[in-house]
Amino acid sequence: MKLIRFALSIMLVATLLAARPVAPHAQNLVQESITIQIDRPGAAIPATLFGVFFEDINFAADGGIYPERIKNRSFEFSEPLMGWKKVEANGARGSLEVRAEDPLNANSPHYLRLKAETDGFGLSNEGFRGIGLKQGETYTFSAYARSAGGLKALKISVVDANGTELGRARLSGFGKAWKRLSVPLRPNATEAKAMLKLTTEEPGTIDLDQVSLFPVNTYGKRPNGLRPDLVQLLKDLHPGFIRFPGGCIVEGRNLDERYQWKTTIGDPAQRKQIINRWNLEFRTRNPARAPEDYFQSFGLGFYEYFQLCEDTGAEPLPILNCGMACQFNTGQLVPLEGLDPYIQDALDLIEFANGPTTSTWGRKRAELGHPAPFNMKMLGVGNEQWGPQYVERYEIFAKAIKAKYPDIKLISSAGPSPQGERFDFLWKALRGLQADLVDEHYYQPPKWFLENAHRYDNYPRTGPKVFAGEYAAHAQAKNRPDRPNNWEAALAEAAFMTGLERNADVVLMASYAPLFAHVEAWQWSPNLIWFDNLRSFGTPSYYVQKLFSANRGTRLLPAKVEGSGEVKDLYISASFDAKSNEVILKVVNTAATARTMNVNLAGAAKVGAEARALTLASHDLAVENSLNEPTKLAPVELRVNLAGSRLPYQFVAHSLTVLRVPCQ
Numbered sequence: 086m087k088l089i090r091f092a093l094s095i096m097l098v099a100t101l102l103a104a105r106p107v108a109p110h111a112q113n114l115v116q117e118s119i120t121i122q123i124d125r126p127g128a129a130i131p132a133t134l135f136g137v138f139f140e141d142i143n144f145a146a147d148g149g150i151y152p153e154r155i156k157n158r159s160f161e162f163s164e165p166l167m168g169w170k171k172v173e174a175n176g177a178r179g180s181l182e183v184r185a186e187d188p189l190n191a192n193s194p195h196y197l198r199l200k201a202e203t204d205g206f207g208l209s210n211e212g213f214r215g216i217g218l219k220q221g222e223t224y225t226f227s228a229y230a231r232s233a234g235g236l237k238a239l240k241i242s243v244v245d246a247n248g249t250e251l252g253r254a255r256l257s258g259f260g261k262a263w264k265r266l267s268v269p270l271r272p273n274a275t276e277a278k279a280m281l282k283l284t285t286e287e288p289g290t291i292d293l294d295q296v297s298l299f300p301v302n303t304y305g306k307r308p309n310g311l312r313p314d315l316v317q318l319l320k321d322l323h324p325g326f327i328r329f330p331g332g333c334i335v336e337g338r339n340l341d342e343r344y345q346w347k348t349t350i351g352d353p354a355q356r357k358q359i360i361n362r363w364n365l366e367f368r369t370r371n372p373a374r375a376p377e378d379y380f381q382s383f384g385l386g387f388y389e390y391f392q393l394c395e396d397t398g399a400e401p402l403p404i405l406n407c408g409m410a411c412q413f414n415t416g417q418l419v420p421l422e423g424l425d426p427y428i429q430d431a432l433d434l435i436e437f438a439n440g441p442t443t444s445t446w447g448r449k450r451a452e453l454g455h456p457a458p459f460n461m462k463m464l465g466v467g468n469e470q471w472g473p474q475y476v477e478r479y480e481i482f483a484k485a486i487k488a489k490y491p492d493i494k495l496i497s498s499a500g501p502s503p504q505g506e507r508f509d510f511l512w513k514a515l516r517g518l519q520a521d522l523v524d525e526h527y528y529q530p531p532k533w534f535l536e537n538a539h540r541y542d543n544y545p546r547t548g549p550k551v552f553a554g555e556y557a558a559h560a561q562a563k564n565r566p567d568r569p570n571n572w573e574a575a576l577a578e579a580a581f582m583t584g585l586e587r588n589a590d591v592v593l594m595a596s597y598a599p600l601f602a603h604v605e606a607w608q609w610s611p612n613l614i615w616f617d618n619l620r621s622f623g624t625p626s627y628y629v630q631k632l633f634s635a636n637r638g639t640r641l642l643p644a645k646v647e648g649s650g651e652v653k654d655l656y657i658s659a660s661f662d663a664k665s666n667e668v669i670l671k672v673v674n675t676a677a678t679a680r681t682m683n684v685n686l687a688g689a690a691k692v693g694a695e696a697r698a699l700t701l702a703s704h705d706l707a708v709e710n711s712l713n714e715p716t717k718l719a720p721v722e723l724r725v726n727l728a729g730s731r732l733p734y735q736f737v738a739h740s741l742t743v744l745r746v747p748c749q
């Protein structure tokens with residue numbers, strides 16, 4: 086096995102070494118060329134072109150980027166003790182009861198009463214497929230507690246899968262009223278699947294709610310902050326925008342379970358938890374896909390989403406429910422005359438994001454710690470809705486929002502598929518309504534992406550613009566329950582993305598979907614980034630997104646391919662970056678063979694002496710990254726000497742190459 090791996094890595098290095106300028110003696114044999122017209126700049130490329138789509142699917146929020154370690158911390162799951170177990174070893178006795186009388190607050194109506202008849206009694210929490218702990222880091226254990234008789238302290242410990250204790254603390258100071266108490270805990274070892282234990286030192290009774298174990302080391306060291314490695318992976322993508330909080334999650338299976346942003350801000354203990362729409366959505370034999378324990382604590386709420394946008398330099402793009410539940414589920418509708426509260430939510434959200442601190446919702450933002458506006462410029466009305474019911478609701482929303490906030494750009498829906506009756510109906514109606522941006526979704530086989538790389542070349546240049554809001558190439562692999570995140574899929578996406586970029590005057594924004602998945606708790610694949618309780622990695626699709634986004638120029642340049650016959654399996658786009666004075670050429674070679682081409686910089690007044698070439702390539706279309714080999718496929722950078730405005734270059738088989746050439 087080791088030998089095979091060694092041979093494969095030699096092949097990979099050999100492949101990448103082949104991606105290089107062509108030796109002078111061979112240059113006259115080059116048959117194909119790419120000519121970039123530097124002196125004829127085209128449309129501006131919006132900074133929002135490549136962004137990300139966040140949805141709480143696959144444990145993306147709770148169990149993922151929201152790093153709370155305790156599952157069901159507020160005892161509000163449908164089965165209120167899910168995730169918790171009695172600890173009654175060595176003859177310890179007592180009872181656990183979930184109660185509703187005199188609760189912590191109305192949004193957290195249940196709590197736990199722990200009654201110990203002996204010492205050593207208590208309960209344990211299993212976390213989200215285990216509790217991830219890192220040696221040397223500090224975790225804050227906290228809980229709302231109320232004495233109900235006798236008990237002076239609780240022992241808090243974390244143990245590994247064998248029951249070996251990794252760290253302990255003691256919580257005391259209980260009074261007659263609810264009080265939040267906390268204590269630091271420092272594990273002496275790293276463990277991905279630890280468990281938390283709360284046990285008594287004596288008989289007595291105590292009420293507990295909002296039991297939490299939270300890392301101090303969050304992104305930016307914020308209390309209630311986010312998991313740093315996952316935020317960093319997002320930041321490295323240079324996202325132009327973040328679309329949140331979904332996805333179907335916005336719609337809910339029914340209207341009661343829809344996402345309501347106002348319940349997601351402020352004190353986390355006051356945020357009203359609901360079931361996650363993906364809970365039991367895909368009941369199959371694969372246990373990872375049947376997460377009965379999937380709820381939304383909303384610890385990651387709208388304020389944190391706005392902060393995440395700021396942290397990653399992305400424009401915020403919230404999507405709100407438009408009075409329709411998921412049409413793949415109940416499809417419940419709010420009658421047109423009942424839409425006012427939904428519209429008010431949208432208006433209030435704009436005030437929350439942008440309003441002065443003297444306004445009701447602007448003041449709330451300031452109270453949460455952010456007096457400066459978040460500068461939100463776009464808002465989605467509904468997710469993936471379709472039919473006349475959507476159009477009539479969109480129209481009412483748009484009228485009300487535009488009347489008060491004419492500058493906010495609204496995103497409307499083209500439905501779940503990239504063509505067909507629903508799609509045509511929606512586009513026609515939205516064009517008639519002079520919509521700003523229409524959101525197209527395509528989850529299709531790699532072949533579709535290759536065949537549609539020119540999809541937008543002939544789209545109308547007037548009227549609504551396109552938001553390619555959810556897309557991913559769905560490849561197949563035998564004998565496995567998921568669709569693989571392999572190079573075949575990512576390469577097809579890269580080819581398609583040259584078409585998005587070439588048409589940046591029509592396609593203003595695009596985002597791969599979904600974004601995150603826990604390796605042990607996913608409902609959907611493929612996804613851009615996978616993680617477990619401690620580690621994470623970007624897929625080949627992640628690196629494609631990164632290469633496009635980090636190498637987005639500011640203006641399009643015309644580029645054409647010429648050869649002796651028909652040039653196949655080649656996809657290109659070119660731009661100029663006014664920030665760095667570079668021409669950026671993206672070339673996707675989907676052929677199984679390398680191709681050598683002359684890259685001509687026509688109309689250039691001055692060309693620099695050295696270019697940079699970033700290449701993502703593999704002969705093996707089935708290659709994937711993993712937790713153990715997170716960068717098995719990742720971009721490789723080369724420096725290329727230049728001698729004038731013609732660069733003969735070899736684009737290796739199955740590759741995405743980004744050439745950055747200093748040029749004026």
Ligand code: AHR
Pocket residue numbers: 140142331332333334468469501555598599609
């Ligand atoms: O990305 C997964 C789902 O696909 C989204 O929630 C939904 O909008 C689409 O159907």
